[in-house]
Amino acid sequence: MKDLQPIVLEGINPKKPLIIAGPCSAETEEQVLATAKELAHHGVKIFRAGIWKPRTKPGGFEGVGVEGLAWLKRVKEETGMYTSTEVATKQHVEEALNAGVDILWIGARTSANPFAMQEIADALQAAGADVPVLIKNPVNPDLELWIGAMQRIYNAGIRRIGAIHRGFSAYGKHLYRNLPQWHIPIELRRRLPELPIICDPSHIGGKRELVAPLAQQALDMGFNGLIIESHCDPDCAWSDKSQQITPDVLNFILNTLVLRDSSQSTESLTLLRQQIDTIDNELLEILNKRMRVSREIGQYKKEHRMPVLQAGRYDDIMQSRVKLAQEMGMSGDFMRSVLSAIHEESVRQQIEILNDRVI
Secondary structure, X not given: OOOOOOOXXXXXXXXXXXXXXXXXXXXXXXXXXXXXXXXXXXXXXXXXXXXXXXXXXXXOOOOOOOHHHHHHHHXXXXXXXXXXXXXXXXXXXXXXXXXXXXXXXXXXXXXXXHHHXXXXXXXXXXXXXXXXXXXXXXXXXXXXXXXXXXXXXXXXOOOOEEXXXXXXOOOOOOOOOOEOOOHHHHHHHHHOOOOOEEEOHHHHHOOHHHHHHHHHHHHHOOOOEEEEEEOOOHHHOOOOHHHOEOHHHHHHHHXXXXXXXXXXXXXXXXXXXXXXXXXXXXXXXXXXXXXXHHHHHHHHHHHOOOOOOXXXXXXXXXXXXXXXXXXXXXXXXXXXXXXXXXXXXXXXXXXXXXXXXXX
């Protein structure tokens, strides 16, 4: 993919991050237009809305379908904004192109499916399409699968291709809805330096309070833009309401983001701090896994009428771990404090299981 073209749109400054915003789902014509007009008032140029919504389980809201494309047309006519939506099938591509949608994106479930990606690529080629296509990372952390999805679109003749980093699915409870695993888009940038990469902090965080810090982190890492879910009344949204923000809040976030003017060949203090943030998040994930195992041990002890506290094992762990920490150059007192706090929390959770309380 040597001749990729930048995603340049008339009226949008190519030297600034590309901002795409709008609701997770197009719910009603009134909701779409109200949100679009508020976003346009704040200077957002590209409107996004899900017309077809893939859901994990049947029975939930799965999008309004083709009817919503007429609402996107009204957005263009009444605000002058560009429009974008997600496509997952040949029919989606055809309907969206016929409706004049300006930018297509491909979701994480679809990008993980080579058969679906080829169907979309064939539809784009058959239509002779010349629209930007943004491809979200697959749900699983597989860089080759992500690049393969882009190659299929490239082979269909599309040259304005971009990647959307929306994080990767993981089992269990985590700080983020989808784990960022920043090293994967960093490696993607190394391999395809001309490829625009856009961050989706809404889907990474899963909570509206995480949108701003994730957006800043992405820009600090040199991402080319942001795609953010914004709804005129997020608490009443029909899908993903916890991660959507109002246009006013979005405007505040965008105005407080810091754009770095220069790049350095060596790691700056900002990048080093980002590494600390990433490592801290990894520590939280590891501690979460440890507590999960501790709860399983608590259940075992309950079933076998064993006491929670077993001093002999605790002493052995403390001595061996402290010794290892000292060999790594850390303070023994520091490691004793850390291990003591971890042990105390493990005991607390096991006692709750013994007492038949919900954790």
